[in-house]
Amino acid sequence: MALGTVTASYELRFDTGRVCLDLLATTHPEERLDSVDALCAWITGAELVPEGTGLAHADPSWLAAFRELRAHLVPLIRAPGSPSYVPALTRVNDVARAAPPAPRAVPGADGTLVRRLDGPPGREALLGAVARDAVDLLTDPAARASLRQCEGDHCPIVYVDASRGRRRRWCSSEVCGNRERVARHRRRTAALTRA
Numbered sequence: 001m002a003l004g005t006v007t008a009s010y011e012l013r014f015d016t017g018r019v020c021l022d023l024l025a026t027t028h029p030e031e032r033l034d035s036v037d038a039l040c041a042w043i044t045g046a047e048l049v050p051e052g053t054g055l056a057h058a059d060p061s062w063l064a065a066f067r068e069l070r071a072h073l074v075p076l077i078r079a080p081g082s083p084s085y086v087p088a089l090t091r092v093n094d095v096a097r098a099a100p101p102a103p104r105a106v107p108g109a110d111g112t113l114v115r116r117l118d119g120p121p122g123r124e125a126l127l128g129a130v131a132r133d134a135v136d137l138l139t140d141p142a143a144r145a146s147l148r149q150c151e152g153d154h155c156p157i158v159y160v161d162a163s164r165g166r167r168r169r170w171c172s173s174e175v176c177g178n179r180e181r182v183a184r185h186r187r188r189t190a191a192l193t194r195a
Contacts, residue, residue, distance in 0.1 A: 011032065012026065012032055012038075012041060012042050012045050013025040013026075013028075013032075013157070013171070013172070014045050014046060015159070015171065015172050016157065016158065016159040016160065016171065017146075017159055017160030017161075017162055018133055018134075018137050018143075018160055019046050019047075019048065019129070019130055019133040020073055020077075020130055020131075020133045020134035020137060021077070021137075021157075021158055021159060021160065022042075022046050023042075023046075023066070023069070023070050023073065023130055024070060024073055024074065024077060024078075024157070024158065025157050025171070026042060026070065027070070027156075028155065028156055028157055033063060033066060033067060033070075035063070036058050036059065036060060036062060036063055039058065039062055039063050039066055040055040040058055042066075043055060043058075043126060046130075048101070048121070048126050048129050048130070049101065049117060049121050049126070050103075050114070050115045050116055050117065053116075053117055053120075053121065054120060055120075055121070057120055058123070061123065062123045062126075065123055065127055066127065066130075069091075069092070069095055069127055069130060069131060071088075072087075072088040072091045072092050072095075073088070073092065073134055074088070075088045076088050076089060076092060076134065076138060077134075077147070077158055078156070078158060092131050092134055092135065093131075093135065095124075095127050095128055095130075095131035096128055096131035096132045096134070096135050097128065098124040098125055098127065098128030098131075099125060099128060100125055100126075100128055100129040100132065101117045101118070101121040101122075101125045101126065101129065102117065102118040102119075103115050103116070103117060103118070104116050104117070104118055137160075143160060146160045146161045146162065146166065147159070147160060147161075148160075148161045148168065148169075150169075150170050150171035150176050151169045151170060151176070151180070152170050152171065152175070152176025152179060152180060153176075153179070153180075155170075155171060155176050157171035157176075159171050
């Protein structure tokens with residue numbers, strides 16, 4: 001499946017524990033936000049909008065704005081002492097000022113209440129929701145203390161370790177964890193054949 005036609009859940013990651021970290025994960029192992037359609041799939045998958053929310057009004061400026069916000073998150077999450085930290089923090093705080101999309105409870109087809117937005121979500125409102133999540137993460141000592149870098153080879157993904165005992169080692173057991181188990185098996189097998 002071509003990346004630009006994102007429909008499969010495995011093409012976009014939503015397992016870091018925070019929306020802002022999920023946005024950071026869109027660069028690994030390659031650029032995942034390579035089209036407006038991919039961005040809209042990410043926005044829906046990250047649950048910034050309810051399933052079925054129309055995003056037909058999204059345009060290439062949305063893609064540029066989300067990539068810019070992502071670039072500002074990098075020093076805040078991965079390189080707190082870097083020279084770009086203060087300008088990035090200023091920008092994220094500015095973006096966080098925008099009010100997030102306003103949800104409403106409306107009766108669904110079966111009569112149960114479902115979440116809908118008050119109107120089409122604007123770009124600034126959605127960016128503001130991601131930036132607010134970053135502000136919440138960065139100002140919460142317990143959440144900050146739970147941040148972990150994936151132990152997978154060459155994996156830059158940062159996640160919140162909410163596992164019991166705080167022993168999570170990989171961004172995803174199915175991705176990096178599986179690679180590590182396969183590599184460990186191959187090393188053992190190679191060692192046995194040499195012995």
